Amino acid sequence: MALLFASLTFGAAIAAERPNIIMLFADDISAREIPAYGSSTWSNPDSEDSNDLQYRAVTPALDQLAKEGCLIKNAWGATVCSPSRAMMMTGRYAHIHKWWHNGDIGKTKTKNGKFTQWTLYDSSPLQIGHIAQQAGYGTYWAGKTQMPGDLTKYGFDEGCFTPGNLEDTDNPFTDFKMYEKKVDGKKLLFNSDTDKQIDSYKQHGWYWAPHVRLMNREGKETFSWWPDDEESKKNFGLNTYGPDVELDFIFEYMERQRKEDKPFFIYHTSHLGHDAFDWFFPEINTKWPGAPIVKWDGEKYTRTEPNVTGDNGVYDTHDSITGPGIHNHVNYLDYQVWLYRNKLRELGIEDNTVFIFCADNGTSGYGKASPEKQKGTHIPMIIYAPGMVKHGPQDVLANLSDFLPTIADLVGVKIPDDYEINGESLVPFLFTDKPTHRDWIYAYRGDQQLIRGTKVMKDGYDKWFDVSKEPADLISFPEIKDWNSVGETHRAEREMLEKILPKFDVYEEAHDAPGVIVPPELNLTKAQKNAKNKKPNQKKNKKND
Template sequence: MKTSKKILLGSLLMMLSFSMEAQKKPNIILLYADDISARELPIYGSDTWSLPKGGKLKGGDTQDVKYRAKTPNLNRLAQEGVFVKTTWAATVCSPSRAMMMTGRYAHLHKWWHNSDKGKAPNGKGSWNLYDSSPHSIANVAKAGGYATYWAGKTQMSIAGFQFDEGCFTPGEGSYNKEIHTTDFRLETRKETGKKKIFNADTGKQLTQKSYVQSGWYWKPHVQLMNHPDSKEHLEWWPNDKASEKEFGLNTFGPDVELEFIFDFMERKKKEDEPFFVYHTSHLGHDAFDFLHPDSGNKWPGTPKISWDGKKYTRTAPNVTGDNGVYDTHGTITEDGIHNHVNYLDYQVWLYMNKLKEMGIEDNTIFIFCADNGTSGYGKSSPVSQRGTHVPLIIYAPGLHMTKKGAQDVLVNISDMLPTIAEIAGVKIPDSYEINGESLIPFLTTNKKKHREWIYAYHKETQIVRGDLVMKDGNNVWYDVSANPTDLISFPKIKDWSTVSEAHRKERDELLGIIPQFNLHETAHDAPKGGYGKVAPLEKK
């Protein structure tokens, strides 16, 4: 990308606006939630959201406020910072995470869908992101002088990314393997020549539909990477007598992640080193409910929390039992994605308290977003923007932003990497293709628009929209010039003579953009020899 005068001005404003007392660069925390549509957050004003899917409930859409999330802290950050009305990711986890990690679309990194990844140059296995796109989000932060930490879900090989430390739930390689720390996992076993899925906790075969998984919520699988108290590069936790004594049915994976993140932040603050935290929370993702194995729950409950208008109070979990028969003693919520969103809000509150306690709130940029639409509603859907429309909140009290509150602009998840590069003072070489665009010029100048169009992909299909029209993965066109109350029911364009000339002009412009990315059929796999030598990152 070529550096414009506006980008240079934005960089200058950013450098001048941050406090230089403790360190030269702002800390960055990127909280990347899992399978949460924008409509699940009240700040987006949707009149419809998702039902739980367990017990007597059948899932689907609802307008019942009982199942609407309550997010007082995310609401505050969105109003005091900014939140973007239309942010797109890809339609499902792996390609969205690839977009986030690389700042590129699938025509380059070749992760077209969860089960549709291009082969590596040698023709064996899928192409690792750090090989297809060596200037990853971690490498960019590292080049900018940041200590880097990755916590939560990985869904990819971690070896080639420049993260200094990590806390993974479940850890890399935990699928379908017996990990000594916990039996909360689903595993395959062969019976009469056929593979079947069993609950390792009960020893019973599953009667409901599910997939092989290690537990990442209650009694989770946790793996540490390069923790200073660990003896190995990757080590299963609990890893000493103290943690083994505390670990058990009342251990909640998202809590463990945050404890290790805070430990990392404190250590880097003492070392006077700026940090980048990449927190890929599982919250929002459906999972097998080991505490209620026969319930069919889609989103296992979280510890109970309550908000009194100023602070959260968390009820300490009290779970007893064994072998699939458990009593939660009323300390854990019912299932439902709204409870996951609520718990994310609680964790954001903890983040903000920690930043204040450490005296670094004004020198930290906090970003909240998600990887794709809600499971059962948008996840893996090419229809309209069901799968692609995700929340995005940016809170940076030390950055003198020229924007505040709701922003009716277009943003893509690929924009996070170049934004972080600019914050870190790192120049991505012009010869290295990046599809994302830095948000800093929009946030810090009088620039009115961020992007003219946004793009996403779903396997071999292309999804694209501008300010007026959108084409989904089924080649259906919509008029998106006004936002419907449910954020999704845009009028379909069946007769182009019924819309304005501006609509038709934008359609033609979008059709001209698609061919450069529509390479699923002609360049599905990595080119032989890869992309060749890549110019290094540079400090600005």
């Protein structure tokens, strides 16, 4: 009862304070890539396991954030991008919103009888952006959306998007595009910058010379391309870096909100961490293109101004950007965390802003889309909030679904009792002496289910593992083949977890929107369609995830 009272008291206090909230949501970054997690293994530029320190990220800002805030040691998303984002934005699992896997999304039926993807705002009308808006917050969404449909319906007042899908062909400011055309009856992919055929997945550029589309820009149409004035057009070019553009617009929005003394919620879905085609080196199969060079001198970061020249696929970077590798993306994210915290101090709101750093799923080539153990699901999650009592690494369980109720508690919005969510608010754990957060966490990949507690874990292949001790590489858990070899607490937890799964195991009987019956052939995944047509599957990690 005392714990409940403490939580309710905090909820009332935080609602009165109206804290700003910033969520920096990285892309395809396993917990093991963040040094604060202490893994003995990380990914090298070829996406291989490595313990070579030259490929380990250096993250002083995140290290400080984890020390002053709270690092959740065992946080899970889904195994891949879209389902993880759906889980986080809605606080719900796929049995409700039907985002089972990339390319495997439940359908609904339109008024004219056509079957189409069930949009997230139709399946789940109360999302993180909507909750912040209900509380009177200004809301801003920047970066990658990964959401189809009308982006104005997701609960965000304004946005700065760096889209990468091939539908955005009308951008007049960059040649970093791809297009498809048929050659000898086969559909092939070409680089618009060189008009040469390429072996990659469909995408446009979101890093260098990026595609930037603004939402609800003052004086513009609902969606408009950027650059959009004389100065930005003059400065836009090869040295324009998408993550910088996103942060510039975010900071401009924060300044406006601060000037009007209004709270804000920033949802920053960075591309950093995601592999991409390297437009500067189109003949080289680079997985993670280079980033601007940043260096930490023990007190502050310095950034080298990029100096890239050339055209039509022939470029010289003049050694002004890094080489390839996910560690360079993590380093740049750390630089942006440092910039965020400096900006909060500049605006005088550091003591009234909650800062969250996390990612959607595991690293490409290591865990992304994998249902094996927790390779695809184990993500970083670091939370800083003024007044919190938990600091440093916390050996507890958390799920991306927990953010919706957490944000609701922080902004003082009550979720209706009859609106089902699957997340649990982190507020009681973060701000009281409550010792644990959740008893179990859950994830999915299509019809495969993953679940873990503090003792045991079941992966998507229905294998069970002993997770009572953390291995050095964060993944080499021993498989349990003989249940007599483990203690009674392990067996009891397995029994508990097995009783939870049936509620969410509805892939076969309730794959689509309620009441919608879809012909089986319309629900084939891309891989199933390829197999049916006797076409080879795409190469590993070549999906636009």
